[in-house]
Amino acid sequence: MELDVHKPTILVTGGxxxxxxxxxxxxxxxxxxxxxxxxxKHGQQFYPDWARVIKCDFSDQSILDQIFTHYNVEAVMHFAGLIEVGASVRDPKIFYEENVVKVLKLLNKMQEHGIDKFVFSSSAAVYGTPTKVPIVEEHPCNPINPYGNTKYAVECMLSDFSRAYGLNFVALRYFNAAGADVENGLGERHKPETHVIPLLLEAAQSGETFSIFGNDYQTPDGTCIRDYLHVKDLASAHYKALKFLDGNKSAVFNLGTGIGASVSELVNMVTKQTGLSINVEVKKRRSGDPDRLVADPSRASTLLGWKPEYSSLETIIADAWLFYQKPDAVLYYSDQSYQQSSVF
Ligand SMILES: NC(=O)c1ccc[n+]([C@@H]2O[C@H](COP(=O)([O-])OP(=O)(O)OC[C@H]3O[C@@H](n4cnc5c(N)ncnc54)[C@H](O)[C@@H]3O)[C@@H](O)[C@H]2O)c1
Structure with missing residues (x-):
């Protein structure tokens, strides 16, 4: 689609x-x-009719120059990166390259073009094993895997750039993203999939066994508790973060509901929503899994005026299930001609 070169524009990496x-x-x-x-590379071929999509690496210096020169870019929202914790342990080099080095290149290009607003997808992984739950933003950051280290490294870079060069940034520490925007065909299709809700849906549909890693945690039913946030609530937090940046401020926010759900509760809810039974086996604990990871989202509520609206477990799983049953095809194709190294 063609855009208006004067209109306020947001560059979304990993969109x-x-x-x-x-x-x-x-x-x-x-x-x-x-x-x-x-x-x-990790997403789908995606050409919706509501955005201009350019297929390229987010650190491509020539394409960034063209975009920043041609469009009236107000801010960059940075989602792109590698996300699988296990892969980060096996091959940290590529995680530092993709999640840190390339972000430095992007920030440098933004600075060259005088773009000073940045919203960053950080993660609860920056906290590591919490000493106090619900987790507040002041909780010490002690990541326990390379993925978390890369997120924390970028947060440090953003703070330093803010102090030295006046960059305004918001780092959003997501807890567990879940659910889907079914109506608009926007949901979760990771390959490989490592997130618990799509794995449970897969098990429900295929009849394959679902593994629970440990049922001897210090929680009411013995299984791990995590904080699941509907992706539509995550999206609205990004919009609020953008508005917050209009005041030329920087901040870090937890994004979660403040209420956790255990793996057993997920199994029960998936069974209820799908009407299918799930074969469950209990395996040994995995190392590095804390009993509870639950956000204290008060800061986002106070400073962003943000509140989750769709994040009951029932809605999250109902939407995830509806999306899961849709065919793999992306619904909103439009112009697919922008797959070149020169944008204009
Ligand atoms: N999903 C979660 O629960 C969760 C939790 C905490 C943080 N996060 C963070 O949120 C962000 C988005 O997560 P997601 O679940 O949507 O992941 P995703 O894999 O679905 O989306 C990332 C997108 O970035 C693209 N990408 C990756 N490297 C790129 C590169 N070098 N150049 C251009 N595009 C590239 C991929 O093709 C993909 O479409 C990630 O940074 C992730 O670390 C996610």
């Missing part, structure tokens, strides 16, 4: 992915022009 596509869609609904850059 073909799960969370980025949901946030980008909401921005477009709120009147922003959206330019998405995504290499489609």
């Amino acid at each position: 073909a992915g799960y969370i980025g596509s949901n946030a980008a869609f909401l921005l477009s609904q709120q009147g922003y022009q959206v330019v998405i850059i995504d290499n489609f």
Whole structure:
């Protein structure tokens, strides 16, 4: 699609992915022009009719120059990156390259073009094993895997750039993103999938056994508790973060509901919503899994005026299930001609 070169525009990296596509869609609904850059390596081929999509690496210096020169880019929302914790342990080099080095290149290009607003997809992984739950933003950051280290490294970089160069940033520490925007065909299709809700849906449909790793945690039913947030609530937090940046401030926010759900509760809810039974086996604990990871989202509520609206476990799983049953095809194709190294 062709855009108006004068209209306020948000560059969304990783906008073909799960969370980025949901946030980008909401921005477009709120009147922003959206330019998405995504290499489609971990997402889908994605050409919606509400954004301009450019297939490229998010650190491509020539394409960034073209976008920042041509469009009236107000801010960059950065979702792109590698997300699988286990892979980060096996091959940390590529995680530092993709999640840290390339972000430095992106920030440098933004600075060259005088773009000073940045929203970053951080993670609860920056906290490591918490000493106090619910977790507040002041809780010490002690990541326990390379993925968490890369997220924390970027947060440090953002703080330093803010102090030295006046960058305004918001780092959003997501807890567990879940659910889908079924109506608009925006949901979770990771390959490989490591997230518990899609894995449970897969097990329900296929009849394959679902593994619970440990049922001897210090929780009411013995299984781990995590804080699941509907992706539509995550998207609205990004819109609020953008508004917050208009005041030229920087901040870090937890994004969660403040209420956790255990793995056993997920199994029961998936059974209820799908009407299918799930074969469950209990395996040994995995190392590095804390009993409870639950956010204290008060800061986001006070400073962003943000509140989750869709994040009951029932809605999350109902939406995830509806999306799961849709065919793999992306619903909103438009112009697919922008797959080149020169954008204009
Ligand atoms: N899903 C969660 O629960 C969760 C929790 C905490 C933090 N996060 C963070 O949120 C962000 C988005 O997560 P997601 O679940 O939507 O992941 P995703 O894999 O669905 O989306 C990431 C997108 O970035 C693209 N991408 C990756 N490397 C790229 C590169 N070098 N150049 C261009 N595009 C590239 C991928 O193709 C993909 O479309 C990630 O940074 C992730 O670390 C996610």
